[in-house]
Amino acid sequence: MKEHQLTVIGGGPAGLSAALSAWEAGVTDILLLERDRYLGGILNQCVHNGFGLHRFQEELTGPEYAGRFIDMLESTAVQVKTDAMVLSVSPDRTVRYVSPDGGCQTVRSGAVVLAMGCRERTRGAISVPGTRCSGILTAGAAQRFINIEGKMVGRRAVILGSGDIGLIMARRMTLEGAKVLACVELMPYSGGLNRNIVQCLRDYDIPLLLSHTITGIIGDRRLEKVVVSAVDGRRQPIPGTEQVFACDTLLLSVGLLPENELTRALGAEMDPRTNGAVVYENMETSIPGVFACGNVLQVHDLVDFVSEESSRAGAAAAAYIRSGETPSRRTLAVENGSAVTYTVPQRIRVEAAGKGVQVFFRVNRVFGKSAVTVTAGEKRIARFKREHMAPGEMERIFLPEGLLALAEGNVITVSAEEAEV
């Protein structure tokens, strides 16, 4: 059996960044496995710009952002294997994968980084009634057809869901000559970034129908029309509000699911709130020496934060290879309080936290002037002001070492509230 110091699963932004930071931390024997023919992952089909403002202080397209990391990786001795599909990971950090050149292969590693990314929810996940005609596809699938394969998917489109991919595809379809009739959103607010509502919908006069959903799909072989209805406060369609849109294409942008089949089969503890693994402050899962980062851990909005998180995972994997398990006399569980839907990390080993810990979370509604509070038992140990928060925008707070030391008990809770006037 072959052995490596570190195996990274996934060659998208998370895997690239994790491999690079492990290399920089002195790990010289790294294997990076990617199932596609190219490195870069989903960034390759994200030809729009807006990537890298945090990481590189300039606005790059997806392929350019990926290219920066691929160039950096090429100056290292990280061994890259594309066309390599991982079949399983075991708790002793044995990775089985299959590739056309070597067939089924097994490698054992000092540490493993899980960076498999996420996939889209499909029609089956949201139970839209209607016929099963062609012309209904996820926004990301349409993006791949158009941007990578050079195949146009339709001429008159409706988009269900206002997440960023849906918004980006509304503009992309328009620029490619299609007519986008509407972007339909179940919730009373968009799940995408404000800037995308402006530059993808308003720039092209595409209506955004908030608190609406699709209640009918009509088509024989190809989609012919969709029925859109307004919904009430409990998200139930209101009879009598139906509008019919004649269209040949329906794009679904209805959420992303971390792709964790390997993680579950490995037996790592999972978090039902994120659909990702439960991780400690250093991105380590409940299986020692196995780390997770990027969209397989939690679905991000910005690739810059994926790179940053993955860089920490790579550095932590390097530390594990060097000095073994992280000692922990005291572990704090991080829980979500009011209006917060999840936190990452879920656990903090206080002695291992170094200068402090970055905690990511999302809120469950739109906030104006507001505050994020961290409590330990009855005691409030931190308060962070915010001007604006929304479910579509991931929030983060930094808990410095001194603050963690203040926390009594084994649990800290992160909550959001409207600011007191």
Add this chain to the structure above:
Amino acid sequence: MKELICIVCPNGCHLRVDETGGCRVTGNACPRGEEYGRSEVLHPTRVLTGTVRLHGAALPRCPVKTRSPIPKEKLLEAARALCQVDVQAPVRTGDVVLADLCGTGVDLVAARTILPLQSTH
């Protein structure tokens, strides 16, 4: 007074631009927001991205972008012009694939390095 959402970065600041008093911008968190607010009121511009036909590579399309923003009203015309562009591999990020796109004075450049078919990347 015009209210805008800044699109320079993901923060999406809520800007107010006073069109009368020399386009004073408020609500911005950074100098780039001020620049965006003023330009959005006076002459809005956007970076256009898309793909062009690619020959001699495993992939049929090469992603491209305008090197700098172009006038917003030119976007659809410029997007149509991309259909007329052919690129031969190898192509490198930053290579000019079409100079002076639609009379904007802005070059269209490749946004991905793509090697010819035979080469192993």
